[in-house]
Amino acid sequence: MTDSLFLKNVMHESVLRDAHVHLPEYGRYLRAPGLSHCYSLAECIQTVREASDGKRIDEWVILSGAHVERWPEKRLPEAVELDAAGRGRPVMVCSFELHTLACSTAALRAAGITADTSDPPAGTIVRRDGEPTGLLLESAGQLVRDVIPTRNDEEYRCDVERGLKAFYSYGVVELHEMTAQPRLLDALRSSSDDFLDKMKLVLYAPLDSLEEVRKKCREWGHPSVRFGGLKLFSDGTLNARTAYMLSHYGINIGEDNLPDGQSPRHRGRMLIDKDTMRRHFACAGREGFDVAVHALGDGAVRSVLDVYEESGGSPDKAGFVLRIEHAQFISEQDVSRFIDMRVIASLQPSHLLVDTQTMRRIYPQGIVRCFPLRDLIDAAYRSSVNPRDVLYIGSDAPVVDPDPADIYQAALYRKGKEMGDEEAVNRAQAITEDELLSLMKINGS
Template sequence: MQGKVADIVLTSNAVFTGYGDAPRTGAVAVAGNRILAVGTEDEIRPLVGPETKVLSYEDKLIMPGFHDFHVHVLLGSLEQQCINLLSAKSEEETAQMVKAYADEHPEYPWVIGFSWYHVHWDEKKLPHRSTLDKYIPDRPVFLFNAECHGAWLNSKALELAGITRDTPDPQFGEIARDENGEPTGFLYETAMALAKQAFEFPTERRISLLQGFLDHAAQLGVTSVGDMFPLVTMELGDLDMYRQFEEMDRLSVRIHFLTELDGDLEKPRKLRETYRSEKLQFAGLKNFLDGVPTTYTGYLLEPYADRLDTCGDTLIPKHVIEDWTVQADREGFRIRYHACGDAAVRLGLDCFAEAQRQNGARDSRHTIEHIEVLHPDDLPRFSELGVIPSIQPEHLASDTFAGHTYLARLGPERSRRTWPINSLQKSGATLAFGSDFPVVGLDPITELYRAVTRLHNDGQPEGGWNPEERISMADALRAYTSGAAYGNFREHDLGTLEAGKLADIVVLDQNLFAVEHERIRDTKVSLTMMDGKIVYQKEEE
């Protein structure tokens, strides 16, 4: 460090390095794209030269950049530019909202929307294509539901996708049909991929989509992401565009992307060799073990409390999942499995255990995504197998507490095992937080609020849903920074404020350790630095 001068110095009464359980007064010095030093202001003062920019933040919180471990970049970029339908209370209202959006955007060949949710409607039944046809008969419409595990299409979209009464259901998916066998317009799971032409965009829009995501992420302090290309057999990613942005020095978020685990490892081998930079990396393989409990597609060990004839099921036969896991693990790939139900979580752990038995133990950092309900017998297995629990706390508050679908789906006993964040942490597992954007918003502050309070937007239930699963603010921040960095094999470069690490730093406008819980969600980002460059700075009011 002798003789070096900082380009930028950030000072504050609240610097959270990622170590310890509270911030401290100090400063962070940055030179080039790396952290030069972290210490007291007296220790950092010799690094200040005549050209050094010194930014003083008083009581604002300086911390590592947020590392969102689970997003869908292209899908989220699209959601930012399309209509969000979550507020609609009926099928008719949803269609009217889509009509208004379509009229405002005649330039888009396909009308795309997000987040309608029939379980929130006054009549809690799935919609029909005829309602969309009434308002938009001549342009194709593709509307993701709130979970992105189903889509509502109009007749024009079905026509362009070639979906008729004679179209067979794809494996692990379903084309919903009426009593006469005609498609209703709702596609479950893998059936959505039949209409993937909706996501073929010209270059100008692809540029706009990615830049929109990068700008949004910078405003929220997100400096790294895990980008999940697979969406139930439909891959949505844009590596060519990512690479172009990186080459033009416009990639202001580090992207660690995953492609589909499907038994064919030729493509992943090439991706692993090709994408290895500090900003754009291949990070492994992903697939879906089940769906979601809301639509009874989550795979449970015991039948649903409100539908005793089903436990849900796997999206892929169990023996196929195990074979793919063992094969990919043997070649050194890391695997991340979507698993919401307790049976799906157990299946994923069983597959990872079998891979260890056949291939030997290694530092694989295999991951289970979501873990919305967990059987107690499987709790210690995460630590024992070195499996990372990847959790998105905002999912637990998808509705008011009293109206939460999971209370009915799981019943009182299993509801006590939902989103077992603290239990997993105490078991010795390394937590990694993310958002699952655009299933919910990208803002990490919301995720932190859920993790430390377990409260819904209505402030219920008192004390939080399963309050024993709350964690401290320090632990929540670590899950969103160093935990996610560890999950992506980046702990040597990212996740904490330390000399020598990449300068991905965020300043929040209030100290999260010093505010009441009800004020956490008021927090905004004052500054985002990625790779030593300021990519967002809030204008002073």
């Protein structure tokens, strides 16, 4: 916990907003932290082995929270390793940013994934010599997620309540949920806790649950639960090297044992084509809901801004507000476009604290453009726009802990507390306490 008087006071006031969360997943993470304590592949394998003990041979072993960038091996286990650790059970191991899965042979089999299975449009079944290695990137992970046993309603509701309670303890009273499912509304409705008396939720739903979430929000009509809009993905993540960049990833990525089809120098790729994005934008404009697009790389950010510009280039003309989620890298030329088109940059500064090493290793040239908070605020001032209208701050919990002290540390110092000044990630983009507070408080002042 922080020793900043500023934050202690603010957290007691219960006035903070977290603009990007995955509440049910965060609640589950608090119940079972999984692999977050592991510091090597061997520790991960050992955790899988222990989690398998006592389970039936057909029972799933599911563990998430792997931070492979702090493991010396820098990779998730492959199927053969998980087969041994889980002694033949279906095992699924997930990276902390939820975009990469590693599966045992039994898990691949349960999902029907073989050498003959083709990659889904927005995902990759990683292969070597044509055979799946067990690693699934982006939407390929959904093939396995679709067959794993889900939490029952009671577990799910408890996870939601646990998550709300933890946010409240941090002084966070407004949450923007980024993967809203209909069952989230059911859980909130059946909860006997009084969280909705003091907290507010804004829900963004993926395409497949958009209509139902929207309908349930309308029917329920609870003043503390508002339907926000559609959530889309335009690229992946830095850790999975699936974020779409304007320049190539560094040369020192995965030189050894590269999977089929992956060149050591690549830029990631867009997971959605411009026509599809245009169609969704037109629909949002017609129907009057907002759109939150995941775009992490500077290439993805630019493509999404381009499509919004073609769609009208302002909330008035396009008929909806666009938010770009993460925007971890923003090219200098694109900063003012956020302000001019009133596109919300929804950033998670505390990812700096976990991504520093990854960035230095696989995308060193990006450091100068990583979370350019200073640039965004200054550009807003220059155009007489309130920075609060174009810049949202969040955590993406459970990807990282949503402790506001971490956001504070990252936004003001651009480095972890334990790091030396020379390790800071572009100090020139630091912002002040007052600026951060104004962005994080629900009322701004």
